[in-house]
Amino acid sequence: MAVRAFTLDEYQDDDQTRDLFRSQNVCLWPPVHVGHCAVVWNKYLILFGGFTTISLPSRSFDGSDDSRYHSSRMLWFYDAESCEWKLEDTYGESPPFLSSAACAILNDCLYVFCGYSKANFYNEKVYRLDLLTKIWARVFPMIDPITSPLTEDHPSGRDKLASFVHEGSIYLFGGYGSIPSFRAELHGDYTIDADREVIMDLKAWFNCLIRFNITEHKFDLVQAVGPLPPPRAACASCKVGNRFFIFGGRLSYERMSDFFFLDMTKLKWTKIERKSENEQWPVGRSWAVLSPIFDENHLLLQGGLDSSGNTLSDFWVFDVSAGTWTEINFANSRVFWHAGGSINNTVYLFGGFKHATVQSRNEESSNELITVSLNPPSLQYIATEAIAASIVNTQENYESDSAWAVLNDYLIPREISCIQRTAKRLKYLKSRDVRINVSEASSSPRR
Incomplete structure (x- = not known):
């Protein structure tokens, strides 16, 4: 999989497509999205970032592909009531074009953290989009450093991390990125990627919990008690009530099947264990989606990539009260590196890769919308x-x-x-x- 950096001029096609859609007043549908964020705001599912794969004519016979990052200035909104997509322009100081960033909604604003940019660097700034005015602003750092590193505390460069909102602050967990180089880079424990060949560009997996105060625009490292989850990237996560759940994720060659939750009232991690060896349990995976479904007592786990590089198509429901998993056999959708969210007890999943294994030369990407509900239509x-x-x-x-x-x-x-x-x-x-x-x-x- 190749994610290529390219010049701004190449995005003129996106603008022309947008204008053509609007002039003809046709129904809109998003193109392929991979490595994007999906967040819920009122009745809308909002897509931010990621990239779209494009087959190159000169390589069409060997299955190779090229990829283009989606513009951060144009966002897709799915209206769950009318079942229609809208492409919205935004203005102001927008983020760079990013893949595998972390997004969160708070006070009618979309916040964007970290992620890997089309210019081949990790984003260390924080951007906020006012969803009512559609205006972007950079909220960290307040003074843009040009010739020197950031001196304010902030997460070390990373992507594929989890995020959630609690009591007016935004929290970040885990991820994969650069080894911390400066004192101001918050990191906690991490595991070095031993397979990196360039010593000066070492990467690592993280498991620290970092809080961002939206009022003071400051980061700090949060210490929680209990069994701390091992470092990981691309875990499936969601927050229900005062508990933040994470399942799996990748650490080195392993895509894990461990399951934790963080009780925010006590700042305590708890590992959810199997009750018996014969109990149903999802296989280890990364790049899956975990979402609340039906009520705050059930979670839906879908898709992902296993340790052998196989794309998963299964659906699992976790009963929070009973502490048990149940596989749902009525559905089958092979996909990973997708994103989704829950609106009115229905889970909406969009995009991702669909090919059978990560080693597949012919990468099949998706712009399908999958909806899952435990209620009958x-x-x-x-x-x-x-x-x-x-x-x-x-x-x-x-x-x-x-x-x-x-x-x-x-x-x-x-x-x-x-x-x-x-x-x-x-x-x-x-x-x-x-x-x-x-x-x-x-x-x-x-x-």
């Missing part, structure tokens, strides 16, 4: 999708279909508008050969 959702699909599949020009006149006699305007939006979305997906993957036991929220 509403009758309104089933009827809306069925009517819209029937119209789109039977008519070349679905907008002039005679069925609309019939529907006017039986449905209220709001219901017809919902069917029209769904038909527009399905028509666009059909024309672009984009598949929306909805598991058999899943549904979109009631509309």
Whole structure:
């Protein structure tokens, strides 16, 4: 997998595509996203960063690919109520184009930390996007150092870390990045990557917990008690109530299957153990997604990459009260390095790589939207999708279909508008050969 740095001029195509979509007033759908962040804000799932793989014509026969970072100035918003995507412009001092950054939402603002940039460096600054005004601002450091290293405490350069919000502060955990070189670089314990060939560019896995105070714009290292999780990168994580959960992640050649939670009321780590050798338990993995589902007592673990480099397609539900895992056999979606979030008890997953193994020469990337819910679909959702699909599949020009006149006699305007939006979305997906993957036991929220 090659992630290439390139000049700003190459992003002109993105701007032209955006303008073309808007001038034609067509349904929008995001391109491939890998290594991106997905965060939830009200009814929206927001995509930030990552890259998209592009097949090179000169290499199309050997499966090689090139990759382009997504612009940090244009963000995708998925409306879980209307089931539509929007591409939003942003302004101000935006972050560099990043992969595997950490994102968090607090007070209607999106914060971006760390990550690896298209210019081949780790981002050490913090950026904030006001989601109401769509204006970016750099909030750390307040004075931009040009010729000297940062003297304020901050995380050492890293990516593939976890983040969460608690009581007005943002916390960062783990990650993979550069060996700390300066006293101001917060790091805690770490494990050196012994396979690095360049001694002057050593990398390491981290397991420290770092807090960012959004009022004072300062970082500090947080010491927690209990069994500290080993260093790791690309773990699956989420916060439910006052507990922050992490599953797996990579350390050296191992993709782990250990499971911890951090009780923020006590700042205490607890390791969740198997009750017996025969108990169901997910295999070790990195680049998976962990999300609350149904209520605050259940978590959904999906996908990832195992220690043999195989892409996983399984779905697991963890019962927090019982402390047990259950594999869900109704769904199958092979994907890793994707991202997602939970809205109204439904988990939304987007993007990632789909190829069978990490060694695959032909890297198949995804712009599929997967929705998973433990609730059955509403009758309104089933009827809306069925009517819209029937119209789109039977008519070349679905907008002039005679069925609309019939529907006017039986449905209220709001219901017809919902069917029209769904038909527009399905028509666009059909024309672009984009598949929306909805598991058999899943549904979109009631509309």
